[in-house]
Amino acid sequence: MGNLDDIDRRILRVLSGDGRISNLALAEKVGLSPSACLRRVSALEREGVIRGYRAVLSPERTGVGFIAYVTVGLNLHTKSAQAAFERAMQAAPEVRECHNITGALEYILRVEAADLAAYKHFHTEVLGTLPQVNAITSYVVMGSPKDERA
């Protein structure tokens, strides 16, 4: 439960770059024996520092040809309006991220769809029909020079 030391940080840096590295190779990289290394990794998992492991998929190759960031403003700032909006976002498969932000608008979404037509459907049929929503702005992603999304 204590704080992370230098070796822990090195372990985390390696694992966030290659989540499937063998414990043997990881141990060597961080300068530990395999068993000591495994004990640390297990502890980091148990304590929730490491939340899990995921394969990173190529969007184009998995039928995602359209990605946008979308800012959303609500017309009400009540708890229940926010909760209703957030439930709708959680239910929408196209919405991969929904962040509550400061500023003139309340939310920023990352939306992934097969193509522009699929996005338009989401935009008008899902976002457009929510009664709480009163401002939608889409920023279409043309490329991602850097993307370290865990």
Added chain:
Amino acid sequence: MGNLDDIDRRILRVLSGDGRISNLALAEKVGLSPSACLRRVSALEREGVIRGYRAVLSPERTGVGFIAYVTVGLNLHTKSAQAAFERAMQAAPEVRECHNITGALEYILRVEAADLAAYKHFHTEVLGTLPQVNAITSYVVMGSPKDERA
């Protein structure tokens, strides 16, 4: 090289939920023998459908107490100005994502820092000193009701 079939899609779904599942367990989940399953996974990796594997870390537990989305506008739209900006983003550890977007502004960044002071440092000392940059707007993340960052 062909398109993905149903078993491939099942493999991808399982691996994006648990990137460290053993090939044995994965094979059972998708209804294949271990060797056939491994061959498919290897092919998906080789063809770039699976880009890699990453450990998902808890931001709070790794010293990240401040997250913001930042829009950036450039004063030049030349190839070389974009390339210089993108190189700077790639070199900045606080920048976890940098997306090139349509609209009045050119980029949206996801920035993670230890705290507001660390963010301010990035904002003024890194972003503020780049000659290509002429518009910076920060949206501080207060919460993420949904986050499926792969």
Added chain:
DNA sequence: GGTGAAACGTAGGCCGT
């Protein structure tokens, strides 16, 4: 934190479909 050995999983050749 390190060592060693048993249990387990991976990876690749081979054959059948």
Added chain:
DNA sequence: ACGGCCTACGTTTCACC
């Protein structure tokens, strides 16, 4: 071209120092 079987090899995992 793709799935299943078998097996040598490597890795993980655990009790013990």
